Structure formats: structure tokens, C-alpha cells
Amino acid sequence: MSKKHYHHGNLAEDILNRAVQIIDEGGLGALTLRGIARDLGVSHGAPNRHFKNKAALLSTLATYGWHKVLEATLRADNVDSLDPRLSLNAMGRGFLRWALHNPALFRTLHHPDVARFADDALIEAMRQFTQAISDAVAATQTIGNHPGVPLEILSIYINAVPFGAAMFLIDPFLTHYEQSEIQDMDEEILIEQLINLVVPLK
Amino acid sequence: MSKKHYHHGNLAEDILNRAVQIIDEGGLGALTLRGIARDLGVSHGAPNRHFKNKAALLSTLATYGWHKVLEATLRADNVDSLDPRLSLNAMGRGFLRWALHNPALFRTLHHPDVARFADDALIEAMRQFTQAISDAVAATQTIGNHPGVPLEILSIYINAVPFGAAMFLIDPFLTHYEQSEIQDMDEEILIEQLINLVVPLK
DNA sequence: ATGTAATGTAGTCACTGTCTACTTTGTATT
DNA sequence: AATACAAAGTAGACAGTGACTACATTACAT
Numbered sequence: 001m002s003k004k005h006y007h008h009g010n011l012a013e014d015i016l017n018r019a020v021q022i023i024d025e026g027g028l029g030a031l032t033l034r035g036i037a038r039d040l041g042v043s044h045g046a047p048n049r050h051f052k053n054k055a056a057l058l059s060t061l062a063t064y065g066w067h068k069v070l071e072a073t074l075r076a077d078n079v080d081s082l083d084p085r086l087s088l089n090a091m092g093r094g095f096l097r098w099a100l101h102n103p104a105l106f107r108t109l110h111h112p113d114v115a116r117f118a119d120d121a122l123i124e125a126m127r128q129f130t131q132a133i134s135d136a137v138a139a140t141q142t143i144g145n146h147p148g149v150p151l152e153i154l155s156i157y158i159n160a161v162p163f164g165a166a167m168f169l170i171d172p173f174l175t176h177y178e179q180s181e182i183q184d185m186d187e188e189i190l191i192e193q194l195i196n197l198v199v200p201l202k
Numbered sequence: 203m204s205k206k207h208y209h210h211g212n213l214a215e216d217i218l219n220r221a222v223q224i225i226d227e228g229g230l231g232a233l234t235l236r237g238i239a240r241d242l243g244v245s246h247g248a249p250n251r252h253f254k255n256k257a258a259l260l261s262t263l264a265t266y267g268w269h270k271v272l273e274a275t276l277r278a279d280n281v282d283s284l285d286p287r288l289s290l291n292a293m294g295r296g297f298l299r300w301a302l303h304n305p306a307l308f309r310t311l312h313h314p315d316v317a318r319f320a321d322d323a324l325i326e327a328m329r330q331f332t333q334a335i336s337d338a339v340a341a342t343q344t345i346g347n348h349p350g351v352p353l354e355i356l357s358i359y360i361n362a363v364p365f366g367a368a369m370f371l372i373d374p375f376l377t378h379y380e381q382s383e384i385q386d387m388d389e390e391i392l393i394e395q396l397i398n399l400v401v402p403l404k
Numbered sequence: 405a406t407g408t409a410a411t412g413t414a415g416t417c418a419c420t421g422t423c424t425a426c427t428t429t430g431t432a433t434t
Numbered sequence: 435a436a437t438a439c440a441a442a443g444t445a446g447a448c449a450g451t452g453a454c455t456a457c458a459t460t461a462c463a464t
Contacts (some may be wrong), residue, residue: 006461007411029315034451043413045453050411054452112309113231115374130379149395152384157399160366163359167365172317176325177332178375182354193351197359209429209442236420245444247422252442256421 012050014040019061023104028111033057037190055117062114070132072098084139085201092162092195099166100187106166133159140199144186161198177178216253225306230313235259236260257319264316267307268327272334276298286341287401292337294364294397302389303366308368335361343403363370363400 008014018036033054034044051057073079076094081087099106108114115122134155143148146154169190174180182190210216220238234254236246253259274280278296282287301308310316320328336357343349348356371392376382384392 005460011411027315027318028317032451033453044451045414045455046412049360049455057369063252066383089214090309107314110369110373112372112374113229116229116231117343118375118378146399149399150383152382153392153395154399156367156370156384157363157396160396161359162362162366163369164362164366167312167369168358168362171312172314173312173328176320177329180354181352182358190355191380193355194359194362197348197351198358202293207429212441233422235422246420247445248443250422387408 008040008042008046011040011042011046011102013056015050016061016064019057020104023108028058028107043119055114056112056113057115058108059119059122061105061123062108062118064127065102065109065123066122068102068105069095069098069109070125070129073129073165083087084136084143085145085199088136088140088158089195089199089201091133092158092199093191095193096162096166096195097187099162100169100191103170106170130155130159158198162195165194180186207344210242210244210248213242213244217249217252217259218263218266221259222306225309230309245377257316258321260310260313260316261321261324264310264313264320265324265327267304267311268324269298269306269310270299270307270330272327272331274332275331286338287347287403290342290360291337291397291401291403293335294360294401295393296370298364298368298393298397299389302371302393305372308372312365332357332361337364352386352391360400364397367396 015036017070018033018039022031022039023034026181030055032053033047037047040046047057051060073091073095076090076097078090079087079094081090115126118126134151137155137158138151141149141154168174169182174183217238217304220241221233224233224237224241233256235253239246239249242248249259253262271336275293275297278292278299280292281289281296283292317324317328324368339357339360340353343351343353343356371384376385
């Protein structure tokens with residue numbers, strides 16, 4: 001970190017952290033390699049030693065994000081419950097909570113210009129996530145939930161709710177939308193009510 | 203269109219159409235004002251006469267998209283049904299069908315870098331859409347659907363399903379995902395099964 | 405200790421968005 | 435019909451960006 005050293009130390013990680021901050025503050029459009037380099041007090045070409053190009057940086061960021069969101073989804077309270085419904089409900093809450101707390105990373109996850117240049121690591125991270133959701137959904141089907149619905153379709157449905165809800169809730173549009181009562185709501189209650197709609201605990 | 207004329211005719215509209223094509227082909231990252239100008243055989247500064255800047259072009263595109271998706275949502279078969287559930291179900295199908303057929307425009311709708319610089323027209327278009335959904339959801343509540351759930355939360359839930367599902371289904375990631383049976387499915391059946399999950403016709 | 409690979413620097417290039425001054429053309433007014 | 439004016443397009447310039455190159459510094463394995 002000290003400016004006296006020629007070598008930076010762990011520039012790659014600092015670049016990623018700074019990238020998350022910038023996206024949080026100004027969106028993906030505000031992200032520039034040269035801007036990051038300036039912020040870290042390093043020459044404009046330095047980031048190229050750690051990321052082949054801008055797409056590679058975004059891809060790394062998205063891969064990191066998928067790992068994080070999977071972790072948040074699987075480590076939430078009650079995920080380990082023996083009741084598949086309670087477990088899946090907990091996963092949904094963990095997912096939505098993480099998305100609301102990490103809007104910048106969340107937005108990179110499904111960003112089309114990121115997925116378009118996805119490398120193998122990113123594809124594998126995405127696959128792991130969808131697999132985890134699919135497994136949990138399959139478990140609820142074994143106890144009678146939504147019988148007859150193809151697993152892949154049911155998984156899309158279950159996944160779409162926290163994803164679509166988060167997309168809407170972190171949309172800058174909401175800021176312009178005055179009548180909303182949601183901004184005053186307790187976050188946990190909001191999460192609970194939304195997830196209970198898609199995975200009822202009856 | 204003839205190259206012999208100094209004035210182009212209706213350049214603004216042609217710019218928008220070409221922009222949609224470019225986003226369809228190469229994503230939002232492939233969209234450049236100069237590229238559009240080249241494609242239309244016009245000087246690089248010409249688009250500035252019709253759009254103050256790139257953000258204004260994207261904003262116009264998004265506004266147009268919101269109008270289109272609202273139209274597709276409200277004009278689908280059975281939307282006029284007297285049964286609020288059947289009507290809302292039809293709206294969901296109309297929405298999802300449109301999104302799958304217009305991935306480029308759909309992606310601009312909630313693109314954070316677009317909403318961030320939203321002008322009044324865009325905000326109003328968004329508001330009209332959410333209002334239409336909210337009204338239809340409220341109608342289903344009057345006949346006993348999801349009693350006790352706050353309307354705004356229920357609306358987010360209802361909206362999240364076709365939105366999140368479309369987001370996933372048009373994700374370039376799916377291309378890398380071999381085991382998927384979804385790509386071989388009939389689109390209408392896919393739409394029907396997904397929407398029936400969130401708005402059951404019992 | 406030393407040489408080699410990793411890491412950072414400085415310079416350059418094409419491309420982009422945006423601005424300005426200028427040119428051409430459609431149209432309303434007389 | 436002539437003409438003035440606004441709308442629309444052109445050409446040139448500028449700074450910022452991503453990416454590449456050649457070069458400098460440093461860490462580390464041998």
C-alpha cells in the first residue's frame with residue numbers, strides 16, 4: 001500500500017475491491033481500468049499485468065460474485081433444516097438478503113455483457129449455483145411440492161423470485177418513485193414476506 | 203435512405219432501430235454512436251442532432267421498450283377476461299413472450315446505467331407499467347388471492363417471476379449450458395408452465 | 405550471488421463521446 | 435417567387451479509454 005514501493009503487493013485483489021466500490025458508487029458505466037489505476041496510485045498499464053482485458057476483470061468479478069452469493073445462500077440460518085421447504089425458504093432469504101446488501105456484485109452476475117465473454121471459471125461458478133438451487137428444489141418435490149412440474153422449470157420459477165425482486169428493489173428507478181412504502185419497511189420483514197410467497201411454510 | 207440526399211429523412215428513428223439490432227447482435231457494450239452513424243452512412247456527429255448524448259439515446263430506447271412491453275402485456279389474449287386471475291395470468295404470458303422475443307429492448311429496461319440517468323419520460327413509462335401490474339394484482343386480491351399480503355409486495359412477487367425467468371432464459375450463459383432441456387421445449391408451453399406457477403388458474 | 409520471471413512504467417495507437425464552427429437544405433413568410 | 439431562418443448534416447478537434455509495446459525495477463529460486 002505504501003507509495004514508496006515499486007511493487008504494489010497484491011494489486012489484483014485491490015483492483016477487484018476498488019472495482020466493486022466504483023460500481024456501487026457510479027454503476028458499471030463508471031468503471032474504467034485507468035480510473036482504478038489512478039485511484040490505487042499505480043500506472044495506467046499496471047492492471048494489464050493482472051487482467052488480460054476489461055472483460056476478464058468483469059468475468060473475475062462475476063465469478064467471485066457467484067461464489068459469494070452461493071455461500072450466502074447456503075450459509076443462511078435454517079438452510080440445514082431437515083424440512084426441505086424450510087431449507088429452500090432459508091436459501092431464498094439468504095440469496096435476497098445478499099443481493100440487497102451487495103448491489104454492485106449482484107448486478108454483474110447476470111450482466112449480459114459479462115456473460116457474453118464468460119470464461120470457464122465463470123461458467124463453472126454459474127453452473128454450481130444453479131445446481132445447488134435445483135437440488136434444493138428437487139428435495140421439496142420429493143415431499144409433494146408442485147408435483148408434475150418439470151424440475152428445470154420449477155427451479156427457474158423459484159430462482160426468478162428473489163432475483164427479480166432484488167433487481168427491482170435495487171433499481172435506481174425506485175429512488176424516483178415517491179409513493180413507495182417499501183423503502184420504509186424493515187428489510188427482514190420485506191424479505192420474509194417475499195420469500196414466503198414463493199416457498200410457503202404453510 | 204438514398205445516399206444522394208444531404209438530409210437523411212428520419213434519422214432519429216433509423217438510429218433507434220439500428221441500435222436495437224446492434225444490441226441484439228453484440229450486446230449493449232457493442233453500441234457506439236459512431237458505429238451507428240457509420241452503419242447508416244452518415245457523419246459521426248449527425249446522431250448528436252437527435253440525441254443529446256448516448257445516455258439520452260439509451261433512455262429513449264428504454265422508454266420505447268417500456269411502452270412496448272406494456273402494450274404486449276395488456277394486449278395479450280384473455281387479458282380482457284372478467285376473471286382477474288385469468289387476466290393477470292394472460293398479462294404474465296404476454297410479458298414473458300415479449301421479453302423472449304425482444305431480448306435487446308428487454309435488457310435495456312432495467313439496465314442500471316440506463317435507469318441511473320433516467321429522464322422524466324422514462325420514469326413516467328416505468329411508473330405506468332408498475333401501475334398496470336399493481337392494478338391487475340389488486341383485482342385478484344378482491345376475489346381472495348393472497349389475502350393479507352401488502353399489495354406492493356405482492357406486485358413485486360408477481361412481476362419478479364416473468365422478469366427473472368426472462369432474464370435467465372435470454373442469458374448468454376444458457377448457451378454454454380448443455381444439459382438444459384429448455385432450449386428444445388415449445389416456447390408457449392414453457393411460458394404457460396412458468397406463469398401458471400405464479401398465477402394458478404386452479 | 406545472480407539471473408530470470410513477475411510486476412510496474414512510459415509511450416503510443418485507434419477508437420469513442422462530445423463540442424464547435426461551418427455547410428446544406430427544407431419551409432414559412434412576405 | 436424570393437428570401438430569411440431554423441433544422442439537419444459535415445468536418446475537425448479534444449480529452450479519455452482500452453490495449454499494445456519496449457523498457458525498468460524488483461522478488462525469488464537456484
